[in-house]
Amino acid sequence: MERKTVNITIDGRLIDVEEGSTILQAGREFGIHIPTICYMEHLTPYGGCRICVVEISNNGGKPFIDTSCTHQVSEGMVIQTQSPRVIRARKMLAELLVASAPNVKMAQDIAARMGLLKVRFPMEDNRCILCGLCIRMCYEQMDGKALGFVGRGMGRKVSMPFEVRPETCRLCRGCDYVCPGIIVPCHGVKEPGELCGRCVRLEEMPNCCPTGTFGCFCEQNPL
Amino acid sequence: MDLKSVDLIVDKYQEKRTALISILHDVQDRYKYLSDDALRMVASRLRMDINEIYGVATFYKSFTLVPQGKHSITLCLGTACHVRGGPKILRELKGLLHIEPGHTSADRQFSLNVVNCLGVCAIGPVMMVDRKFYGEMNSIRAKRIIEKLNNKRSGARP
Amino acid sequence: MRRIKSVKDLEKWEEDILSKQTRHEMIISVCGGTGCQAYGCQKVKGAFQKELTQRGMRERVTLKVTGCPGFCEKGPLVTIYPQNIFYQKVKPEDVREIISETIQNGRTVEHLLYEDPIANRRIVSAADIPFYRSQMRLLLGQNDLIDPTHIEDYVAVVGYQSLAEALFKMKPTEIIEEIKTSGLRGRGGAGYPTGKKWEDCKKEPGDIKYVICNCDEGDPGAFMDRALMEGNPHSVLEGMLIGAYAIGANQGFIYVRHEYPLAHKNAEIAIQQARKAGLLGENILDSGFDFDVEIAKGGGAFVCGESTALIASIEGRVGEPRSKQVRTVKHGLWGKPTTLNNVETWANVPLIIEKGSKWFSSIGTEKSKGTKIFSLVGQVKNTGLVEVPMGITLKEIIFDIGGGQQNGRKIKAVQTGGPSGGCIPASLLHLPVDFDSLTQAGSMMGSGGMIVMDEGTCMVDVAKYFVHFLQEESCGKCLPCREGLKRMGEILDRITEGKGNDEDLSLLEELAEVVADTSLCGLGKTAPNPVLSAVRYFRPEFEAHIHQKRCPAGVCTPLIQYSIGEDCTGCGACAKVCPTKAIEGDKKQTHHILVELCSKCGSCKDVCKVNAVMVQ
Numbered sequence: 002m003e004r005k006t007v008n009i010t011i012d013g014r015l016i017d018v019e020e021g022s023t024i025l026q027a028g029r030e031f032g033i034h035i036p037t038i039c040y041m042e043h044l045t046p047y048g049g050c051r052i053c054v055v056e057i058s059n060n061g062g063k064p065f066i067d068t069s070c071t072h073q074v075s076e077g078m079v080i081q082t083q084s085p086r087v088i089r090a091r092k093m094l095a096e097l098l099v100a101s102a103p104n105v106k107m108a109q110d111i112a113a114r115m116g117l118l119k120v121r122f123p124m125e126d127n128r129c130i131l132c133g134l135c136i137r138m139c140y141e142q143m144d145g146k147a148l149g150f151v152g153r154g155m156g157r158k159v160s161m162p163f164e165v166r167p168e169t170c171r172l173c174r175g176c177d178y179v180c181p182g183i184i185v186p187c188h189g190v191k192e193p194g195e196l197c198g199r200c201v202r203l204e205e206m207p208n209c210c211p212t213g214t215f216g217c218f219c220e221q222n223p224l
Numbered sequence: 225m226d227l228k229s230v231d232l233i234v235d236k237y238q239e240k241r242t243a244l245i246s247i248l249h250d251v252q253d254r255y256k257y258l259s260d261d262a263l264r265m266v267a268s269r270l271r272m273d274i275n276e277i278y279g280v281a282t283f284y285k286s287f288t289l290v291p292q293g294k295h296s297i298t299l300c301l302g303t304a305c306h307v308r309g310g311p312k313i314l315r316e317l318k319g320l321l322h323i324e325p326g327h328t329s330a331d332r333q334f335s336l337n338v339v340n341c342l343g344v345c346a347i348g349p350v351m352m353v354d355r356k357f358y359g360e361m362n363s364i365r366a367k368r369i370i371e372k373l374n375n376k377r378s379g380a381r382p
Numbered sequence: 383m384r385r386i387k388s389v390k391d392l393e394k395w396e397e398d399i400l401s402k403q404t405r406h407e408m409i410i411s412v413c414g415g416t417g418c419q420a421y422g423c424q425k426v427k428g429a430f431q432k433e434l435t436q437r438g439m440r441e442r443v444t445l446k447v448t449g450c451p452g453f454c455e456k457g458p459l460v461t462i463y464p465q466n467i468f469y470q471k472v473k474p475e476d477v478r479e480i481i482s483e484t485i486q487n488g489r490t491v492e493h494l495l496y497e498d499p500i501a502n503r504r505i506v507s508a509a510d511i512p513f514y515r516s517q518m519r520l521l522l523g524q525n526d527l528i529d530p531t532h533i534e535d536y537v538a539v540v541g542y543q544s545l546a547e548a549l550f551k552m553k554p555t556e557i558i559e560e561i562k563t564s565g566l567r568g569r570g571g572a573g574y575p576t577g578k579k580w581e582d583c584k585k586e587p588g589d590i591k592y593v594i595c596n597c598d599e600g601d602p603g604a605f606m607d608r609a610l611m612e613g614n615p616h617s618v619l620e621g622m623l624i625g626a627y628a629i630g631a632n633q634g635f636i637y638v639r640h641e642y643p644l645a646h647k648n649a650e651i652a653i654q655q656a657r658k659a660g661l662l663g664e665n666i667l668d669s670g671f672d673f674d675v676e677i678a679k680g681g682g683a684f685v686c687g688e689s690t691a692l693i694a695s696i697e698g699r700v701g702e703p704r705s706k707q708v709r710t711v712k713h714g715l716w717g718k719p720t721t722l723n724n725v726e727t728w729a730n731v732p733l734i735i736e737k738g739s740k741w742f743s744s745i746g747t748e749k750s751k752g753t754k755i756f757s758l759v760g761q762v763k764n765t766g767l768v769e770v771p772m773g774i775t776l777k778e779i780i781f782d783i784g785g786g787q788q789n790g791r792k793i794k795a796v797q798t799g800g801p802s803g804g805c806i807p808a809s810l811l812h813l814p815v816d817f818d819s820l821t822q823a824g825s826m827m828g829s830g831g832m833i834v835m836d837e838g839t840c841m842v843d844v845a846k847y848f849v850h851f852l853q854e855e856s857c858g859k860c861l862p863c864r865e866g867l868k869r870m871g872e873i874l875d876r877i878t879e880g881k882g883n884d885e886d887l888s889l890l891e892e893l894a895e896v897v898a899d900t901s902l903c904g905l906g907k908t909a910p911n912p913v914l915s916a917v918r919y920f921r922p923e924f925e926a927h928i929h930q931k932r933c934p935a936g937v938c939t940p941l942i943q944y945s946i947g948e949d950c951t952g953c954g955a956c957a958k959v960c961p962t963k964a965i966e967g968d969k970k971q972t973h974h975i976l977v978e979l980c981s982k983c984g985s986c987k988d989v990c991k992v993n994a995v996m997v998q
Contacts, residue, residue, distance in 0.1 A: 048705060049859050051900045066899045071705050086899065093896040097865040121889055122869050131858070149275040150700075150858075151282045153683070155868050157858030162278040163260045242635070244698035245681045249640070276699065283700040283857075284681025286640045302602025303797065303833050304759035306847050312984050319961070340684060340851055341602035342641050344417050345757060346454035346765040355643075357420035362988050364959065 007076045012083065024069035024080055025053055035069050035082050036091065036111055038098075039132035041179060044141055046070040047133050052094050052111060056081040066090065091115055102127045107181035128182045129159055135176035143175040229254050230262050234269045241270055244280065248287060257291045285339070293328040293335040295373055297321075298352040302341030305348035309362060313349055314338065316363035320370050334370075383533070385660045388668045389546045392537070399538045407442040408485060409463040411526045415450025415612055416644050418457035422474070423447075426458045429477035443485060446535075449525035449613015452767030453513060456496065461508065461526050468508040469494040499763075499785070513764045516783050518745070518753050521729050522769050525613040530648040533655040536616040542661055544732035548624045549669040552735075557628040558584060561731065564739035565751035570596055570687075570724030571802065571829045572904075573750075573817040579721060583711040584629040586719035591631035593622050594715065594722040596692060597638045597645065600684035601800030602851065604831035606755040607725040609767055611638065611645035614729070615652035619662070619675065621728030624735060626673050629721055634673065637692055639680035649677055684801075684855035688903050689714075689722045691857065702857050703903035724829070726755060746772035750816035754827070760797075760834035761788050768832075770815075777811040780834055791836040795919070799828025801848050802908035804915025805841060824915040826908075840937035841920040842927050846874040848912035856905060863906030866897035870913065878938040882928035887917060936997035939982045946973050946986075949994040956986035956995065 005020040011033060018027040023046065028035050038050040048071040057072065058064040058079045066086065081087065095115040098108045100122035108130065112120075131150075136159060139145040147170035151160040161167060233250045237243035244266075251262050258281050267277040281287050299317060301310045318324065321334050328335040344350050347359030353369060386392050412418075412427045427447055434440050451459060456470035462484055469480065469491065476494060483489045495504040496511050508514050528535040536542070548557055562577025583591065595618055599607040611618060622634045638646045653675055656662040664672045678696045685691045691701040693715050714720025730752060734742045743751045750772040756779065759765045763785030770779065776796060780786065787793050795805045798815075804825035806813065813819050820827050835844065849871045858864045870893050873886050894910030901907045917924055926932045933941040946956070952970040957963075964980045967973030975986070987995040 048902060050861050051902070052861075054900050067705070067707065068902075072707055090896050090900050093866075093892065094861055094900065097861060097869065100869070101865055121885070123872070131861075131864075146273045146275055149279045151279060152858070153283050153685075153700075154856040154858045155853055155864060157864070160278075162274040163263075167274060241698035242676065242678055242696055245640075245695070246679045248681075249679065270698070272698070279700050280681075280698070284640075284683050286682030301851075303800075303831070303844075303847065303851075304603040304765075306602075307760050307833065307835055307839050307844075309984075315983060316985075339641060339682070340854065341600065341604075342416075343599065343605040343608040344420060344454065345603050345605055345759040346767075347417055347420060347457070348759065350420070357416065359417070359420045363983065363985055364988055 007074055007078075009074050009076075009078045009080065011080045018074055020074070022074055024055060024057070024072050024074060024078075027074055028069065028082065033082060036114060037070060038107060038111065038130070038181065039134060040070040041134055041137075044134065044137040044179075047137065049131065049133055050094070050098075052091055052098075054087060054090055056084045056087050088115075092117060096120055096122070098130065099124075101125055102130050102182070104128065105130055105182045130182060131157060131159065132181060133159070134179040134181070135159060138175045138179045139170075143171075143173050145170050145173060145175070148176060225255070225259060225261060227261060227265055230265045231269070234266060239269060241272075244270065244277075245284065248281065252287060257288050259289075290328070291332070294333050295354055296335045296337065296352075297370075298337045298339050298342075299325075300340075300342045300344075300348065300350040300352070301338050302345060302348070304345035305341075305350055308348045310349045313351065313361055313363050313366050316366050317370070320367060334373075383655065383658045385658070386667065387660060389550060392542060392546055392667065395534075396537050396540070396543075399534045403444075403538065408465075409444045409446060410480075410485075411446050411448045411461040411463065413450055413457060413459040413526065414447035414530075415454070415457075415609060416642075417450065417454030418459060419644070421457040423458040425474045426460065426472050426477065429474040430481075433477055433481050437481065439481075439485070446529045447531075449528055449530050450522075450609040450767070451508070451526045452522055452609060452769075453508075453764070454767075455765045459526075463527075466507045466509070468496060468506065468511070470496050512785065513766065513768075513783055516774075516778065517769050518771050519769045520733060520753050521617070521726065521755060522609065522613075522767060525609065528614055528616075530613055530615055531651045531655075533616060533652065533659060536614070540736065541616055542620055544735040545620050545623050545661070546667060548627060548735055549667055549671060554584065554628045554630065557624060557735070560739045561628075561734060564734045564742040565746075565749075566727065566730055566734060566742065567750065567817060568724055569726035569730070569754065569829065571601075571799065571826070573827075576723065576727055579711060579723070580625060580629050582709070583719045583721045586712055588719060589630075590633075590718045591629055592715045592718055592720040593626045593629070593631045593634040594692070594696070594720060595622060595634070595636040595725055595728055596687065596689070596722055597636055597642070597649075597725050598680055598684075598687040598692060599639060599642075599725075599829065600687045600855070601802075601829050601831045603759050603797075603833045604757045604800060604829050606757055606767060606830050608642050608645055610725050610729055610755075611636075611642070612648050615645075615649045616656070617729045617732060618649075618725055619652060619656055621731035622675065623661075623666070623673055624731050625721060625723070625728065627671055629719075631721070632672050632674070634675040635678050635696055635715070636675060637678045637680060637686070637696060639686075640682045641680075646677060646679065653677070683857075684851075685857045685903075685905055688905060691903070692722065693720065700857070702859050703905075705902065726830075747814065747816050749818060754815070754830060756815075756830045756832045758784050758832050758834070760832075761791070761793070761836040761839070762786065762834040763788050772816040773814045775812055775814050776806065776832075779815065779832065780811065784834065787836060789836075791838055793834060793836050794839060795835045795841065797825075797833040797835060797844065797912070798831065799826040799911070800831045801852055802826060802904065802911055803828045803831075804911045805835070805844065805919060806915075807919040824918055825911065838935055838937070840878075840933055840935035841916045841923050842874065842878055842933070843935075843937050845913045845916040846871070846878055849874055849909070852905065852909045860900075860902045860906065862897045862900045863902070863909065866893055866901075867906075867909055869893060870897070870910075874913070877924065877927045878933070879940045880927070880931040880938075882924075884928070886928060887921075887924060891917070942982065942997050943977060944975050944980055944982060944984075944986065945996050945998070946975055947994050947996050948972065949992045951992055951994075953991070955989045955991070959985045959989050961985065 006017040008017050037053045039047045048068040053069045055069045056064050092115045095112045099112045102108045136148045139148045267274050325338040349361045351358045351361045458472045460469040460472045558580050566576040567573040683701045686695045686701040688703050691703045695701045755769045758768050797805050853867045856863045898910045950972040957965040962979045962981045964976045
């Protein structure tokens, strides 16, 4: 079966990629790294964190910025993944993220990769970065339909409907699995033979978990 | 709580998903707020996940999931009303009613809301009390209106 | 109500209505728009009804409640036809006088006429009032002749004749060509060429297509769409009918925001009457074309004015925008090709079909054709809706039509384009108003909101206001809009509290650039405009807040002080209303304010009759 391909230029390299793929997929196929947070393979791309932005120009038109995880390739597209405009944007996005959630390891990783040394905003301590991975995992892969976004704007958060765990939730812990906020920054090995310290998170629930509903997992099956 | 009215309202709109917001408004008008049970019932009638309906009910500002007070005071803080002194009136109302916008007073008499533009900008600042519009407001007039509503309630003579 | 089954039926209907109308001696039009409602026009209408009935005059005089003519500040508004006498600020007590003097004896009631403050004379007809004189009221002009709840009024002014023309004398491609040639561009703010949008939608394969009318008008300070939808809903319906026929759609939606209950009600009545008359539904006018419309209500979200969020809202979901790479003309409502246009855009369509694209393109400038309705509000003498040809300058709108400054304070800036636009300083008021000229100055024409600000407005406070507005209305999906606006708000809060520092302005500009670049939808992308334009033109004001901890306009509470000057008569009114008992003074002696107790509520300034309270 023939694959339809299109020719695009990415960071100066002319490549041909399968029609219908996104810029991110095309990049990954050719070893071009673009940082992501809210993207996960096999889940629908969301385009919420905006960290994967690239500079795009169609047929010599004015370059614009869009997220590579959602933007589909088309014939003759020219993409820059490391232009000054993109780097400036990613750095500021990283700074905003770290200022909001400094104790989320993913945020620290991205900030470090962007070369961020200073955060110029007052720091908060959110544990949920509203990436929506748990929601998409629950809906698309685990058919639990138990999580959703609630509210809007700065008050937006992840919650179970009516703040109560619905019957459709089977405690599969898929949400747990994909959450970038659950991985607690490593405090180092406490005693000989002890593992990475995940047990420490028993006291440190991410704040996407209302009234410790996720706590039922830990009580049932502590590490 | 008797939820028969919810069924009737959904029937009125022929179970149309496009009428979701209208349905929720009618339910809210009837019960003074959107209760968990009412939302669950609407979701089931419209074949929606409870997740989705909870998301919708918490997304739009016109919905409330807590019971509203007897009198609803809505102050417009659109740009035109803002430059004509809207924030001062808000301070006055907050002081008189002792509540923040989006809340109801302890005695359940007043709910205070702010909205971003009621579309009557030429006569701003505008305040809406129980669906009645008042134009060219200032802090003194706002105070008098609240006092009038209070006096009516307790039957006290001014 | 008769059922119209052909073009001939329609023409006969118009004839019958007109002949019935000439039998009446006079028409009294009372404006029923939301503005006049707030001023008590219902009581005025009731008074007219009572008087006319008592005097047995109901047969000779028609009493109508009509759409908004746009001069809301002078409401309640009453116009008497055929003499075209315009009465303003009419109270129920005045009704008796109007009837005996004007209706029965043909004399005008002087004190109810508009008084021209410059020429110092009373003006009889609306057309001669400076506010209306320079306007070209193609869309709003008929509002005070039409009762929106009576379809006959619309038919009487050639209503639905353009539809007949389009259905029987033009092919869909010809209609689209006509709209293209007219140069009509979207009136919702983006200014996309309407004809091209229709053409792109028509090209899409598929039997099911939709047309949508965007009546979400969320820009604070704008109410053009409200007046059109409340006052003349049939003009919008006719436009949608013609557009649907052109692109091949059979179903339409009108999305009315929750805060416009009267617009919703009048649109619903109009739809029902159009259905009864056979102008909506199956086989309209015996042309074989089917089309019907449903109203979808908004829930209270500014973001739902954005087309993809609006479509999500109609589908019964949260109003979250999605990527614009997939165009709504290809995949819109429920994935079908959809044409979404603003209320004013649709209302222009019947006019263009009636009078031709050549006529339409003769109005306006080279790239911006036709008229535009603006809502002129804020600190200007005459506030209300203004319809003018494109290309007119800001100065003409604000001074010739608006009457210029109010309360003796100089005009400082005008904010255009709502939260997506910016502030234009007084020095640039010579700029023409059209789709492109204001963009270069850092603002945009937008949907038509025009808020005049004088020396009493603090531009830092205005920037802060818009950022807080957008924070409230952001859907919260993407990081730059949600977090970026939050941090911008924090910086502006600090500046207005006197806690600003040297790096604040550059940090604000850096943030603004990234928020504009990386946001998913128009709300975030244009969010920085009000802030950036305020900093661009009023940087000294920002610097005064930051370095001198001073608010030159006297607005930012933590930075100002109230005091009483020598004009004080010692009447004591201020002391009575002071909530913190911070004012002292003997009777007939100059009072003074105890700064430590002053809560800066401003009540004293509000009640002082001699303007002795000063703010620094």
